[in-house]
Amino acid sequence: MTRRIGLAALAALLLASGGARAGEAAIGELIGLSPVEVRARLTGAPADAPLARGFEVARDGGADAYFTLDVLVADPRALHRRMLQRTHGDEPYDPDVPSCRSRLASEPRPPAAGDPVLAFRDGRLAAVLRPARAPPRSPAPSIDDRKAYERWIRQASIGPFQTGLGQLPLEDGAGFLGRWEAGRLTASERLSVDCAPLPRRPPITAPTKRRPLNNSDMQGLALLPFAVQLPGMNRDRARARDSGAATLASLGLGQRLPQDPKAFAASREGLRWHASARPGYGVLTVDLGGGRTRNLSDARDAVLVGVRDGAVTWISPPDGAGPRAGLLCIDAQGLAGAPRPGCHDWGNYRP
Numbered sequence: 001m002t003r004r005i006g007l008a009a010l011a012a013l014l015l016a017s018g019g020a021r022a023g024e025a026a027i028g029e030l031i032g033l034s035p036v037e038v039r040a041r042l043t044g045a046p047a048d049a050p051l052a053r054g055f056e057v058a059r060d061g062g063a064d065a066y067f068t069l070d071v072l073v074a075d076p077r078a079l080h081r082r083m084l085q086r087t088h089g090d091e092p093y094d095p096d097v098p099s100c101r102s103r104l105a106s107e108p109r110p111p112a113a114g115d116p117v118l119a120f121r122d123g124r125l126a127a128v129l130r131p132a133r134a135p136p137r138s139p140a141p142s143i144d145d146r147k148a149y150e151r152w153i154r155q156a157s158i159g160p161f162q163t164g165l166g167q168l169p170l171e172d173g174a175g176f177l178g179r180w181e182a183g184r185l186t187a188s189e190r191l192s193v194d195c196a197p198l199p200r201r202p203p204i205t206a207p208t209k210r211r212p213l214n215n216s217d218m219q220g221l222a223l224l225p226f227a228v229q230l231p232g233m234n235r236d237r238a239r240a241r242d243s244g245a246a247t248l249a250s251l252g253l254g255q256r257l258p259q260d261p262k263a264f265a266a267s268r269e270g271l272r273w274h275a276s277a278r279p280g281y282g283v284l285t286v287d288l289g290g291g292r293t294r295n296l297s298d299a300r301d302a303v304l305v306g307v308r309d310g311a312v313t314w315i316s317p318p319d320g321a322g323p324r325a326g327l328l329c330i331d332a333q334g335l336a337g338a339p340r341p342g343c344h345d346w347g348n349y350r351p
Contacts, residue, residue, distance in 0.1 A: 024105055027128050028187030034123055035065070035072060042193040043073050043100070050076045054120070055322030057314045058253040059174045065120040066321040069102040072118060073193050082319055087237075087299045089291020098195040104130070104185070105192035116191060117180070117321045128191070130183035131160060154335045154346055161323040166332030166339065168276045168283050169323035170306050170314055233298055240289030240300065244270050247286050248303050248315075255312045272351060274328060274340055280309045285325060285342065287351035288318065302351035304328075325349035 023042040030038050035054070039045050052074070054065035071079070077097040084091055104116055119127045134157050141148040160179040161169040170176065247270065257264045261282055265273035270287035288301035302325040306314040316322030329336055329343035336347025343349055 024190055024192040026188055026190050027185055030125050030128075030191070031187065032124050034125075035067060035118075035120060038118065038125055039073055042102075042191060043195055045073075045075075052076075052079055052319070053248070053315070053317050055314070055316050055320040056253055057170075057174055057177075057322075058312070059177075062122045063253050064174075064177075065123075067118045067120070068321045069116040069118060069191060069193070070100065071320060073100050073102055073195070075100070075195070079319065083301060084291040086318065087290025087301055088293050088295035088297060090293050090295070091291055095200045096197055099198050100193055100195040102191070102193045105190040106188075116185070128185045128189070129180045130185055131180045132183060134159060151335065154337060156330045156334050156336055156347075158334075159323075159327070161327065162330075165330060165334040168274060168281070169304065169316070169327050171276055171278055171281060173308075173313070227294075227296075229296065230294060233296075234292050237289040237291070237293070237298070237300065240270050240287045242289075244286050244288040244301075244303070247271070248288070248317075251286075251305060251312055251315060253312055253315070256310050257307065257312070261307050261310065270351065272342055282307055283328070285328070285349075285351045298350065299348070300350055302349060325351070 023044065025041050030041060033041065035051055036047050039049075039051070040047065052067070052071050054067045054071075057064045057066070074082075075098050077094060078099060081094070081097060083089065102116070115130075117129045117131060118125060119129055137155070137157075138152075140152050143149050156165070158165060160176040163172050163175065247268065259267065261284060262273045262275065265271040265284055272285045273282055274285070275282040284305040284307060286303040286305065288303060290298075290300045293299075301318040303318060304316040304323055304325060305312060306316075314322070316324070318324060325342075326336070326347055326349055328340050329338065329347040329349050331337055331339040338344055342351060
């Protein structure tokens, strides 16, 4: 394999003690490698480093796994930090966690093109795709027309995982792949990754004199009576993180559920079943909890699991290339809201 090392990589070598690293390779050099091997080629990460689970789809008697390049090469600690951001976690900041900047090195990214998605077929890289981004939204109406403005905020567009508004993700099976294939990259295109710790935050110094209370302080005081809920909520989030991870680890493509999906979800904590209008199809959600938080909104991660005729046909983690839980909260008019159990406010989903 030809490996090109530029100034960024040279800097990475000089800063090796700080965890910086960089790599670049042509797609043709990566075809046929496993996810761990691709990651090692681009970042030098050891084979035993934990690997995030990809968006998995059963197709034509085999198994596909899709990873965004960002997720595939990310340090496990960086993925944990992303989970904390999604779930409003409040754990201490680790300055030594490397952040990776991955990109297509061959050309600048056009505004209409998304991030590279690596498609693995039965565990080996088969292609690198570049799905199209959602089309730009129409201009916002005047905020003076409150009703029209709120409708504009809530308006969603059909993405690759739905063929109609209000549908469950992947009701048409692997049809999304046909919509992705238009963005297939050639073997000569090059992928580039640069990883380095983020700049250290400056120390926070205590003010020399006490400042007066502001509006944010007053809001905090108003919510103080509800803070008694936080210890119990955080214990429940931690339990969900453990039990949800165990449930996810027990599910695999092609696996037949031991019960009817609705009964299966009802008999297990942290699961919810959403049935489709199409007979035999639906989506399970698995509660993955969240980090310890001081935020009463209780935002949580959820895995989506597609089930057709009692068998698992796809699995989509919350930080991957596949559909996310927010799609469950889009109604037939394309508005984010609460069309299904678990949806609340303006299209937020709580498993």
